Each structure stands twice: as structure tokens, then as C-alpha cells.
Amino acid sequence: MNAEIIAVGSELLLGQIANTNAQFISEHLASLGIDVFFHTVCGDNEGRLIDVIKKAETRADLLIFTGGLGPTKDDLTKETVANVLGRTLVTDQDAMDSILEYFKVTGRKMTENNKKQALVVEGCQVLPNHHGMAPGMIVDANHHLYLLMPGVPSEMKPMFLDFATRFLARRNEEHIQSRVLRFFGIGESQLETEIIDLIDAQSNPTIAPLAKESEVTLRLTAKHDQVEQVEEMLDQIEAKIDARVGQYLYGYNEDSLPEIVFELLRKKKKTIAFAESLTGGMAADWMAEYPGASSVLNGGIVSYSNQVKEHVLLVPEEVLHTDGAVSANCAKYMAASVRKLCNSDIGLAFTGVAGPDKSEGKTVGTVYIGFADENGSESYRFQFNGSRRKIRIQSTKTGYDIVRRHLNNLPLLSH
Amino acid sequence: MNAEIIAVGSELLLGQIANTNAQFISEHLASLGIDVFFHTVCGDNEGRLIDVIKKAETRADLLIFTGGLGPTKDDLTKETVANVLGRTLVTDQDAMDSILEYFKVTGRKMTENNKKQALVVEGCQVLPNHHGMAPGMIVDANHHLYLLMPGVPSEMKPMFLDFATRFLARRNEEHIQSRVLRFFGIGESQLETEIIDLIDAQSNPTIAPLAKESEVTLRLTAKHDQVEQVEEMLDQIEAKIDARVGQYLYGYNEDSLPEIVFELLRKKKKTIAFAESLTGGMAADWMAEYPGASSVLNGGIVSYSNQVKEHVLLVPEEVLHTDGAVSANCAKYMAASVRKLCNSDIGLAFTGVAGPDKSEGKTVGTVYIGFADENGSESYRFQFNGSRRKIRIQSTKTGYDIVRRHLNNLPLLSH
Numbered sequence: 073m074n075a076e077i078i079a080v081g082s083e084l085l086l087g088q089i090a091n092t093n094a095q096f097i098s099e100h101l102a103s104l105g106i107d108v109f110f111h112t113v114c115g116d117n118e119g120r121l122i123d124v125i126k127k128a129e130t131r132a133d134l135l136i137f138t139g140g141l142g143p144t145k146d147d148l149t150k151e152t153v154a155n156v157l158g159r160t161l162v163t164d165q166d167a168m169d170s171i172l173e174y175f176k177v178t179g180r181k182m183t184e185n186n187k188k189q190a191l192v193v194e195g196c197q198v199l200p201n202h203h204g205m206a207p208g209m210i211v212d213a214n215h216h217l218y219l220l221m222p223g224v225p226s227e228m229k230p231m232f233l234d235f236a237t238r239f240l241a242r243r244n245e246e247h248i249q250s251r252v253l254r255f256f257g258i259g260e261s262q263l264e265t266e267i268i269d270l271i272d273a274q275s276n277p278t279i280a281p282l283a284k285e286s287e288v289t290l291r292l293t294a295k296h297d298q299v300e301q302v303e304e305m306l307d308q309i310e311a312k313i314d315a316r317v318g319q320y321l322y323g324y325n326e327d328s329l330p331e332i333v334f335e336l337l338r339k340k341k342k343t344i345a346f347a348e349s350l351t352g353g354m355a356a357d358w359m360a361e362y363p364g365a366s367s368v369l370n371g372g373i374v375s376y377s378n379q380v381k382e383h384v385l386l387v388p389e390e391v392l393h394t395d396g397a398v399s400a401n402c403a404k405y406m407a408a409s410v411r412k413l414c415n416s417d418i419g420l421a422f423t424g425v426a427g428p429d430k431s432e433g434k435t436v437g438t439v440y441i442g443f444a445d446e447n448g449s450e451s452y453r454f455q456f457n458g459s460r461r462k463i464r465i466q467s468t469k470t471g472y473d474i475v476r477r478h479l480n481n482l483p484l485l486s487h
Numbered sequence: 488m489n490a491e492i493i494a495v496g497s498e499l500l501l502g503q504i505a506n507t508n509a510q511f512i513s514e515h516l517a518s519l520g521i522d523v524f525f526h527t528v529c530g531d532n533e534g535r536l537i538d539v540i541k542k543a544e545t546r547a548d549l550l551i552f553t554g555g556l557g558p559t560k561d562d563l564t565k566e567t568v569a570n571v572l573g574r575t576l577v578t579d580q581d582a583m584d585s586i587l588e589y590f591k592v593t594g595r596k597m598t599e600n601n602k603k604q605a606l607v608v609e610g611c612q613v614l615p616n617h618h619g620m621a622p623g624m625i626v627d628a629n630h631h632l633y634l635l636m637p638g639v640p641s642e643m644k645p646m647f648l649d650f651a652t653r654f655l656a657r658r659n660e661e662h663i664q665s666r667v668l669r670f671f672g673i674g675e676s677q678l679e680t681e682i683i684d685l686i687d688a689q690s691n692p693t694i695a696p697l698a699k700e701s702e703v704t705l706r707l708t709a710k711h712d713q714v715e716q717v718e719e720m721l722d723q724i725e726a727k728i729d730a731r732v733g734q735y736l737y738g739y740n741e742d743s744l745p746e747i748v749f750e751l752l753r754k755k756k757k758t759i760a761f762a763e764s765l766t767g768g769m770a771a772d773w774m775a776e777y778p779g780a781s782s783v784l785n786g787g788i789v790s791y792s793n794q795v796k797e798h799v800l801l802v803p804e805e806v807l808h809t810d811g812a813v814s815a816n817c818a819k820y821m822a823a824s825v826r827k828l829c830n831s832d833i834g835l836a837f838t839g840v841a842g843p844d845k846s847e848g849k850t851v852g853t854v855y856i857g858f859a860d861e862n863g864s865e866s867y868r869f870q871f872n873g874s875r876r877k878i879r880i881q882s883t884k885t886g887y888d889i890v891r892r893h894l895n896n897l898p899l900l901s902h
Contacts, residue, residue, distance in 0.1 A: 083697050085523040086665065086706065087514025092505045094528070099502025108500040109535060111528035113509070116695075120524060127542065143676040144696055145686065178872060183680040203873055224698065226877060282503055291503065346768070346789070352775020353761070353768030356789040360767020363843050363875055371795035373788055374761070374771040380786035380829050384799070414795050428778050460778055 073243060074107040076132035078124055080140035080149045081223055082115040093138040093228055100232065102293070104241055105248035106134065116146040118155075125156050129216055134240070139223025141206035143185040150209065150220055154193045157213050161191040164198050167207040174205060193220075199235040203227045210239060217243070249302045250293045253313065254327055255320040256473050257485045260288045266316045270309070277309050286466040319485075322476065329472040330358040336479045337368040337418075344475070345414030346372035347385055347406035347421035349397065350439065355422065355468045370414040375406065385409050396432045398423050400440050403451035407442030411449075418478075419444035420471050421451075426460045439467045443474050452484070488659050489522040491547035493539055495555035495564045496638055497530040508553045508643055515647065519656055520663035520710065521549065531561035533570075540571050544631055549655070554638025556621035558600040565624065565635055569608045572628050576606040579613050582622040589620060608635075614650040618642045625654060632658070664717045665708045668725065669742055670735040671888050672900045675703045681731045685724070692724050701881040734900070737891060744887040745773040751894045752783040752833075759890070760829030761787035762800055762821035762836040764812065765854065770837065770883045785829040790821065800824050811847040813838050815855050818866035822857030826864075833893075834859035835886050836866075841875045854882045858889050867899070 077094045084091055094111045101108050109131065114124045128135050140149030154161050168190035175182040189206045192198055199208030204227035211218040219236055221228045255263060260283040264271065267290075271279045277294035290313065294305040314321060323332050337344055346355045356372040359365055375381040378392055387405045395401040403421050411419025424439030425431045437456040442449060454470060456463045477484050492509045499506055509526040516523055524546065529539045543550050555564030569576055583605035590597040604621045607613055614623030619642035626633040634651055636643045670678060675698040679686065682705075686694045692709035705728065709720040729736060738747050752759060761770045771787040774780055790796040793807055802820045810816040818836050826834025839854030840846045852871040857864060869885060871878045892899050 079526075082695055083706070084510070084526065085513055086517050086695075086708075087510045087512070087523075088667070088697065088704075088706065090505050090507045090510040091526065095499070095502045095505040097502070098500055102501050108502075109530060109532075110539075111494075111499065111506065111526070113526035115524060117524075123546075124525075131538075142698070144679050145683075146695065174872070178870060180674060181677070183676050185680065186676050203877070226700075226874065280498075280501075280503060345795075348768070348771075350775070351772070352780070352784070353763070353771030353787060353789065354775070356763075356768030356791075357766070357772050360765070360769070360789075360791065360841075360879070361876065365767065366791055369767070369789075369791045371789045371791040371799065372768060373799070374768065374775075374784075374786045376771075376775065376781055376784045376786040377829070380760075383830075384786065384788070384828050413799050414792070415798075426775075461776065464775070 073133050073240075074109055075101055075134040075136055076110045076112060076128040077108060077136045077138070078128060079111070079113045079138050079223070080116065080121060081113075082146070084113045085115050093223065093225060096225070096229060097136060097138070097232060100237060101240075102248060103250045104237060105295070106240065116140065116148060118148055118152050121148065121152045122156060125153065129214075133215070134217045134219065136219045136221070138221050138228055141189065141208075141220060141222050143183075143189050143205075147188075150191065150193055153211065153218055153220060157193070157211065157218075159194040159211075162194050163190050164192045164207060166200070167192065167198065167205075170200075171205050197239070199231050201227055201231055203230055208235070210236070247297060247299045247302050248293060248295045249306065250291055251306045251310065252325045253290045253292065253310065253321055254323040255288045255290070255317065256286070256322050256329060256469060258288060258317060258320040259283075263288050263290070263317060263320070267313055270312055277305050279309065279313075286462070286469050322473065329469050329476065331362065333472050333475050333479070334359060334362050334365070334368060336476065338364070340479060342418060342479070343368055343370045343416040344418045344420060345370045345410045345416040347410035347419065347442070348372060348374050349376060349381070349406075349423040350426040351422040351464055351468050351471075352376060354464060355420065355471055358468065358472075370416040372414065373410055381406070386413070396434075398425055398432050398434050398438060398440065400451040400453060403440035403442030404444070404449040405442075407444035407451070408449040411444045417445060418475060419449070420475060422467050422471055424454075424463070424467060426463050428460060437463050439463070439470075441467065441471050441474060443478060445478065488548050489524055490516055490549040490551055491525045491527060491543040492523060492551045492553070493543060494526070494528045494553045494638065495531065495536060496528075497561070499528045500530050508638065508640060511640070511644060512551060512553070512647060515652060516655075517663060517665055517708075519652060520659055521655065531555065531563060533563055533567055536563065536567045537571060540568065544629075548630070549632045549634065551634045551636070553636050553643055556604065556623075556635060556637050558598075558604050558620075562603075565606065565608055568626065568633055568635060572608070572626065572633075574609040574626075577609050578605050579607045579622060581615070582607065582613065582620075585615075586620050612654075614646050616642055616646055618645055623650070625651070662712065662714045662717050663708060663710045664721065665706055666721045666725065667740045668705045668707065668728065668736055669738040670703045670705070670732065671701070671737050671744060671884060673703060673732060673735040678703050678705070678732060678735070682728055685727055692720050694724065694728075701877070701884050734897075737888065744884050744891065746777065748887050748890050748894070749774060749777050749780070749783060751891065753779070755894060757833060757894070758783055758785045758831040759833045759835060760785045760825045760831040762825035762834065762857070763787060763789050764791060764796070764821075764838040765841040766837040766879055766883050766886075767791060769879060770835065770886055773883065773887075785831040787829065788825055796821070801828070811849075813840055813847050813849050813853060813855065815866040815868060818855035818857030819859070819864040820857075822859035822866070823864040826859045832860060833890060834864070835890060837882050837886055839869075839878070839882060841878050843875060852878050854878070854885075856882065856886050856889060858893060860893065
């Protein structure tokens with residue numbers, strides 16, 4: 073089976089947003105063993121969309137549409153697909169019910185055009201939308217599958233993962249599987265250098281490095297007609313990679329450092345609190361993202377001003393005066409103090425210079441991270457670089473990696 | 488003039504990266520007055536690329552290619568374009584010199600395949616690459632323009648801005664300009680209903696609504712051969728929209744609620760502090776993003792546990808016991824208390840149920856936002872819906888909107 077992903081929306085052609093939906097869908101189709109040969113983006117224009125659909129039918133079995141299912145006039149994907157297939161649109165009662173429910177719950181006034189969102193292509197399978205109003209659809213017609221999903225990523229992604237992939241997996245018979253290894257604390261080129269011979273010898277599985285925000289991933293992809301063989305092949309190549317750079321490997325696939333730390337804290341029944349200067353709440357926010365966060369996250373203090381550092385976080389005045397707010401000593405006090413104030417097992421503290429300007433005569437990217445637990449408080453110095461945002465993100469990730477290494481009794485990386 | 492943007496690279500079809508190049512180029516073409524009707528992504532496959540080029544020639548005057556100019560075997564964009572146009576590839580001496588120079592400077596050993604990067608399509612105009620080795624090209628042939636650029640964004644972007652846009656601006660004589668109006672507190676369908684007659688009557692300027700995370704935007708786009716006329720046309724349509732839904736309009740183009748609040752605070756020399764329960768540090772983090780944040784952000788307290796609410800944030804125990812942590816009273820105390828503790832002009836507090844489970848018997852999406860200033864402390868109740876993440880983001884944005892309205896002496900929206 074091979075697919076073409078068709079995004080409908082003039083906002084993409086105007087450059088207001090990037091077509092990240094196509095990336096997300098492609099990545100998952102690859103793991104289902106479905107080839108993607110083309111992505112197409114087309115505006116909210118019926119004539120051009122008809123032309124795109126007809127072209128795609130000549131070169132793909134599966135046409136995946138994102139966007140154009142909303143309530144407004146320029147949303148015309150399902151109308152156009154129905155038109156090309158010679159079908160009508162009919163009201164889906166479940167979709168209508170959940171639209172009415174939405175307006176009842178939120179107390180907002182429902183406008184007439186919202187009813188348009190409950191219309192689906194005659195004879196389709198309806199995919200429920202649990203994060204918005206417009207349902208998705210799968211139409212099986214003329215030896216092609218037409219999968220229609222909303223364009224808003226927060227609605228499309230769960231619909232695709234929860235409903236569409238299951239349907240597609242049943243339809244496809246080749247087994248391709250990917251496994252993403254996630255590394256922290258090593259750069260892309262250094263990682264590549266360490267395993268260049270493995271990459272060069274690649275064919276099946278393939279090894280593809282990719283740098284993401286302060287992290288590097290390796291995507292291993294194996295193909296076989298026996299599903300057990302695929303797993304085995306991935307295990308073998310992973311073992312070789314692990315022998316070289318395993319000390320930097322922290323997780324797999326969709327794992328993230330905060331999620332791994334969240335799960336570790338939960339498993340070990342430990343709680344954490346954050347004292348944040350340059351990260352400004354980012355570290356606590358990342359933890360609060362997970363359902364059940366309250367079992368591990370006690371709280372935190374964003375000590376942006378020195379007044380808050382001194383009077384709320386209780387860092388001794390002489391430390392702020394003598395060492396400065398950006399110092400090893402201050403980070404140690406911050407970590408110990410937030411741990412005590414928030415009554416948590418672990419205290420993690422961030423202080424540093426996010427830029428763009430120097431602070432206290434310290435260069436941009438100078439960051440101290442403090443870690444406190446029942447054994448006392450320590451701090452670590454780092455020199456990061458890049459934009460303000462990059463420095464703040466790298467600080468937060470590094471802090472999480474320090475907690476992960478402490479909880480797993482792993483040695484800290486040297487800097 | 489109208490354009491099609493063709494990205495060449497199997498990594499895009501595998502979902503390893505998103506096609507952000509197309510977004511970047513589209514945005515700049517819009518401001519040059521060049522329409523973009525299609526984006527296409529094609530893999531490293533000659534047959535399929537030929538097919539894409541031939542299709543694009545039927546529907547665009549300008550074909551813009553990104554990717555496939557590198558040294559490896561699967562880089563085949565210029566070979567394929569030359570093939571379709573019946574031209575040969577020739578060595579560009581400047582490009583060859585800079586490739587040799589690069590290896591001399593870096594001390595790296597040059598492999599033979601790097602010379603391939605100095606080959607260009609016969610008769611083209613060469614675009615220098617100051618950030619990498621492969622030069623770009625513009626070919627003017629058969630009433631079409633073919634613009635070839637590297638796929639690496641850090642090489643493509645400066646090449647496009649420094650060389651290609653100048654060339655294209657000379658070729659194009661129409662002026663198109665867009666203005667994005669940003670709304671908060673109104674849904675997409677309600678906004679559309681309020682201005683449906685204006686949208687229906689649209690042709691020039693056009694009015695395009697778009698829903699983003701808890702916000703709606705309207706993109707107004709006007710065309711004229713006189714640049715002053717374009718501004719005038721946008722002003723006129725904006726005035727009409729403003730008369731209907733101006734109370735929800737908070738900004739323009741790349742504005743965001745936190746940025747607007749940041750600028751307002753700075754202008755009015757006011758400081759802010761946040762007390763965050765369900766938002767968990769998100770509100771403070773958004774403010775810390777801006778260079779110079781320390782002039783307005785004093786700090787905050789992430790009061791996730793009741794212990795922190797009571798002992799660090801000093802919310803009276805009886806409030807937590809009688810009203811609960813998710814209550815109007817608690818939000819008021821949180822705002823007043825964080826304002827006092829962090830010695831700031833404004834205190835903003837968030838408490839609520841982010842989900843997925845109920846809390847204190849209160850339904851998911853119940854949120855209280857407290858606002859405190861020198862006049863006292865108030866709180867506002869909201870009922871949001873959607874995922875945990877969506878509820879947290881909507882809470883944070885709503886809090887920022889409350890601050891914005893207070894600072895501008897605007898009436899608060901009713902709920």
C-alpha cells in the first residue's frame with residue numbers, strides 16, 4: 073500500500089503554519105510499512121483540490137487529507153471528496169450529538185454553521201473526534217481509501233493514532249518497524265563519528281541520526297515479512313550501538329527526559345520541587361504536563377528577582393552579595409531551600425544567564441544547576457550556547473538528566 | 488506570477504523532518520505578491536521527480552526546488568531539472584573554488600563526490616551559498632523560472648533572502664500585503680458568523696479565518712499595483728471588522744498575549760508575579776521567554792500541593808478546608824499572597840482541574856483565575872474543555888488576557 077498526504081488550507085500556502093501534520097502521519101505510516109511517495113498542499117479552492125485528488129488517485133492507493141472539515145465556508149474537503157466520488161453528504165447523529173453537547177457544556181451559543189461539521193460522506197466509516205467537533209472519515213471506494221481528518225494537530229493526532237492506524241494496520245501486510253533511540257549529552261556529529269562504520273554498513277536495518285532540541289536521536293528501521301524477525305534485527309543493531317554510546321542513551325521512541333523522570337519518581341515514590349531563575353517555571357511546567365503530576369510534583373518557586381531569592385526562597389543575603397545570584401553556592405542553597413520549603417524529597421535549582429546580555433559580568437550561557445536530596449546539596453556548572461530559548465531549554469533538560477542519573481545511580485557526565 | 492514549491496528528499500516522506508522550508512518561502516513570496524498554489528514533496532526518485540516537474544509546469548510560472556543538491560548519489564534535483572530541460576551540467580569555477588577553500592580551512596579530507604556540488608545547469612544564474620557548499624541556481628527557460636536551492640534551512644534561508652528574493656521582486660510588479668488580526672475569547676465559528684457578510688463579499692482584500700490554540704486569527708490580504716493603496720484597503724476592511732468584534736481583538740501579525748502583556752507591563756513600569764497550581768509554571772515561563780523579562784517578572788510560586796499553598800503561599804488553612812483548593816476564594820488568596828510575597832504590582836493566580844480526573848468533586852476544566860493589584864483581589868470562574876494540555880494553555884492565555892484588560896482599562900469578557 074502506498075499513500076499520498078494531501079493538506080488542504082490556504083494558511084499553509086501563505087506560510088502561516090508549517091505542514092507538521094504530514095510529518096507526523098508519515099512517521100507513523102513508515103512504522104506501519106506504508107510507503108509515502110508524495111505530500112501535497114493545496115489551498116481552499118475546489119477546482120484545484122479536484123485536480124489534486126485526481127492526480128493522487130493515479131499514484132496512490134491511500135489518500136490522506138488533513139484540514140478543511142471545519143464549520144466555515146472555505147472548509148471544503150469533504151464536499152470535494154464527495155463530489156469526486158459522486159456521493160452525497162449525510163448527517164452523522166453521533167457527531168451532531170457531541171457538537172450539541174459541546175455547546176451545552178461550555179455554555180456558548182451555537183451558531184448554525186456548526187451543524188455543517190456533523191455532515192459526513194455517505195457510506196463512510198466515521199472516526200470520532202474527542203478533541204474537537206469535526207469527525208474524521210474513511211471512505212473505501214474505487215480501489216482507493218480516502219482518509220479525511222481535521223487539520224488542527226491536537227485533533228488530528230489522537231484521531232489518527234486511536235482510530236486510523238488500527239484500520240490501516242489491518243489492511244497492510246509488510247512489516248516495517250522503527251525504533252528511535254534517544255540520546256542526551258552528546259552532539260550529533262560526535263555520535264555519528266562514534267558509529268560511522270555501523271551507519272555506513274547499514275541497509276536493513278537502516279540507522280538515521282537526527283538532531284532535535286538539545287538532543288540527538290537514531291532511528292533504526294528494519295523490514296521483514298516475519299514480525300518477530302523485525303524485533304530481533306532491531307535488538308541486534310541496538311546492542312552494537314549501546315556498546316559504543318550507551319552512556320548517553322536515555323530512552324526510546326516518544327520518551328522524553330521529563331516523562332522518564334516523572335515515571336522514575338512515581339516508581340520510587342519520591343517527590344520533587346523546583347527553584348527556577350533563568351528557566352522561569354519551565355521545569356515545573358514540563359512535569360505538570362503529565363496526568364497524575366501531583367503525586368510527584370510538590371511545587372516550586374520562580375525566583376526571578378533577588379528579592380524572591382532572598383525573602384521567599386531564603387537564600388542567605390551574603391551568598392547573593394558575595395557569590396552572586398549566578399553561582400555554584402546560590403544554586404546549592406536554592407536546591408536545598410526549595411526542597412525544604414516544599415517538603416519534597418528532591419530539590420532541583422536553576423540559575424544562570426539566558427541572555428541576550430551578560431549578567432553579573434558572567435557570560436551568556438553560564439548556568440549552575442543545584443541538586444538536593446537527603447544526602448545534601450550539590451551544584452554543577454555548565455556553559456551552554458545559542459539563543460535565549462535554546463539556553464533555557466538545554467538548562468531544563470540537563471536538570472532533568474541530572475535527576476535521572478541520581479535516581480538510577482548512574483555517573484554524572486563530565487563537563 | 489504564481490509558484491509551486493517542490494521539496495525533494497525522502498527524509499520528508501519518512502517524517503524525519505517537517506517541510507518548514509515551504510513555510511518560510513511561502514511567507515516571503517506572499518509579501519512579494521507571488522501566489523503559491525501548491526507545495527509538493529517528492530522523494531529522491533528520478534522518475535517521480537520528472538512527473539512532479541511536468542505537472543508543476545502546467546500550473547505554475549515559478550518552480551522552486553529545495554533539497555537534492557548535495558554530494559551524495561541520492562541528490563538528483565539539478566540532474567533531473569537539466570534532463571527535463573534538455574541541458575547539460577557544467578562546472579561552476581567559483582563554486583569549485585569555495586569547495587576547495589572549505590576543505591583547506593577546515594583541514595578535512597575532500598572526498599571525490601564533493602566535486603559534484605560545483606556542477607550547475609548550463610546557462611543558469613548561479614546563487615552563491617555562503618553557509619555551505621552547494622550553490623543555488625535560477626534557470627529561465629520555456630516561459631518558466633526554475634529556482635533550485637539546498638534543503639538545509641540554514642543554507643537555503645540566507646540564499647533565498649539575499650539573492651532569490653531580489654531577483655523575483657524585479658520580475659513581479661503586483662503588491663500583495665497581508666495583515667493578521669488576532670482574537671481571544673471568541674470561537675472561530677462565532678467570529679465567522681459575526682462577519683459572514685464581509686467574508687462573502689470578499690475578493691480583494693480577502694478575509695481568511697484560522698483557529699489556533701485557544702485563539703482565532705483573521706488574515707486580511709489585499710492586492711494592488713500601488714503599494715500605498717494596499718495599506719489603505721487593509722485599514723478599511725479592518726475598521727469594518729473592528730466595529731463588529733473589536734472587543735476580542737488583541738493584536739496583529741506575530742503578536743502573542745504574553746508578549747503584549749510583557750510590553751504593557753514594561754511601558755507602565757509594573758511588575759508581576761504568578762501563583763500557579765494547574766498551570767504549573769507555564770505562565771511564568773512564558774514571560775521569562777522575553778529578553779529583559781527581569782524588569783517585569785519578579786517571580787512566582789508553583790503551588791501544586793496543598794502544603795505549598797498553605798505554608799509557602801500562605802493561603803489560610805480554613806480556605807483550603809472549607810472552599811477547597813479549586814475555589815474562587817483560594818484563587819483570590821493566591822493572587823494577593825503571591826503579589827505580596829514577591830513584592831510585585833500585580834499577582835495572577837491559577838487553580839483548577841486540568842484532568843483527566845475530577846478533583847475535589849469538581850469537573851475537569853473548572854478553573855479559577857485570581858487577579859490582585861493595589862485595589863485588592865478578585866477571582867473569575869471558567870469552564871474550559873479539551874485535553875489536559877489544552878485546558879492548561881487556555882487557562883494561561885485567559886490569565887494573560889485578564890491582565891491585558893486590567894492594564895488597558897478594558898471591560899472583562901463575561902463568561
